[in-house]
Amino acid sequence: MLTFRWIGRRMAASVLVPLALAGAQSRPTLAPAVRQYVTTDSPLIALTHVRVIDGTGAAARADQTLVIRNGRITSSGDASNVRIPDGAVMLDLSGKSVIPGLVMVHEHLYYPTGPGVYGNLTESFSRLYLAGGVTSMRTGGNMNGYGELALKGSIDRGEKPGPWIDATAPYLEGVGLGLGQVHVLSDAADARRMVAFWNDAGATSLKAYMHITREELAAALDEGHKRGMKLTGHLCSITYREAAVLGIDNLEHGFFASTDFVPDKTRDVCPSGAATQASLLALDVGGRAATSLIDELVRRHVAVTSTQTVFETFTPGRPMPPGLDVLEPQLRAQFEQRYAAIATSTNSAYTALFPKMQRMEVAFLRAGGLLIAGTDPTGGGGVIAGYSDQRELELLVESGLSPLEAITVCTLNGARYLGRADRVGSIAEGKQADLVVIDGDPSTRIQDIRKVMTVFKDGVGFDPAKLIASVKGKAGLF
Ligand SMILES: [Zn+2]
Secondary structure (H helix, E strand, O other), X not given: OHHHHHHHHXXXXXXXXXHHHHHHHHXXXXXXXXXXXXXXXXXXXXXXXXXXXXXXXXXXXXXXXXXXXXXXXXXXXXOOOOOOOOOOEEXXXXXXXXXXXXXXXXXXXXXXXXXXXXXEOHHHHHXXXXXXXXXXXXXXXXXXXXXXXXXXXXXXXXXXXXXXXXXXXEOEEOOOOOOOOOOEOOOHHHHXXXXXXXXXXXXXXXXXXXXXXXXXXXXXXXXXXXXXXXXXXXXXXXXXXXXXXXXXXXXXXOOOOOOOOOOOOOOOOOOOXXXXXXXXXXXXXXXXXXXXXXXXXXXXXXXXEEOXXXXXXXXXXXXXXXXXXXXXXXXXXXXXXXXXXXXXXXXXXXXXXXXXXXHHHHHHHHOOOOEEEOOOOOOOOOOOOOHHXXXXXXXXXXXXXXXXXXHHHOOHHHHHHHOOOOOOOOOOOOOEOOEEEEOXXXXXXXXXXXXXXXXXXXXXXXXXXXXXXXXXXXXXXX
């Protein structure tokens, strides 16, 4: 009995261990494969005289000091007021800014490498995401099966560099896609089995895909929610409104995938892409139909993910996307040919659709919706991990958000969705030191987001240039 009580008291005491100590215990020892990219991993660091953009939407604060101890922010405030503990490694960041590590929710560890083929790029992409400032990400669909789950484990154990990952199970897809890498659900029971199987294997999140039926989606939601998993969808057989009523947590691709406005849509069947685009081109962004759908999503707390980067590559007249030089030469040439073909197309629906869908995303946010963001490195290529995450922020500002709002969408909003806002997503005492140091001021010039100097994950500083150099000209091979 005494022993039992003693254990009980020990357990109670351990719950009260200060966060900073708990953080120290959870920080893994970094393997040489990770250490080669690390610029600082001192347990005590002070970032001094830095402009803090905290991720909440609050105005930037000049001349601040942040103290990081064992991977956590232990003090933050005016440089003149914060006491710097003895022995701290000091980094004078006068003229620089710090934002929270990006929390992006439609990332992939694969890339289109050939017609209908998605290559496993777990190694190169995980480094590029981190280099781009992404310290937390959800994969918005998994083509690599166990590969992604294994990568997540390796990163968590300090064996490989990369962001924290909410690892999604392979796609929950119905009949009609015709991709050999994707399982085709046979019925609702199959959907339930698949959720259970992949959750048991380590997946923590779910993605429904275009041809899933309402019955299969309902079963997947039920099984997933029982297991504490959230489910998002890139839908077309099911409308956004139907999915919201079924209890979906999140919808992908802004409103590009909404089939709600297709006249006489058959239930559980995808309309043609052309019919969907025509319905969206005819939509009045401030009109009754659009507003009613937005209100329904807000009322039911369904988050919407902006993935403008992938749609930008479909749209004529847009700039060449950043980061192409990390691709292995054949993949790069493949995309550049495609870019040239799109640039000369004169009748693309995206010319009108792209700006209209930008306005829909802003309308959703302004109506109180939880807008979150990702990049979706798929389509016909050209959406490069890390680089495209920075581009997504620029596109959100182009859409009409202030730079501070765009930063919130890509940090705190993502963290809120993932249920991790107590740990990451903003800069505050007690939170994990996931931080991006920027040589500029993205609160006034969003394009400064590209000038990443150091990415701190869990208080460990990584050199983006070294991470990028390790994959330059080779992304596509690994
Ligand atoms: Zn995707």
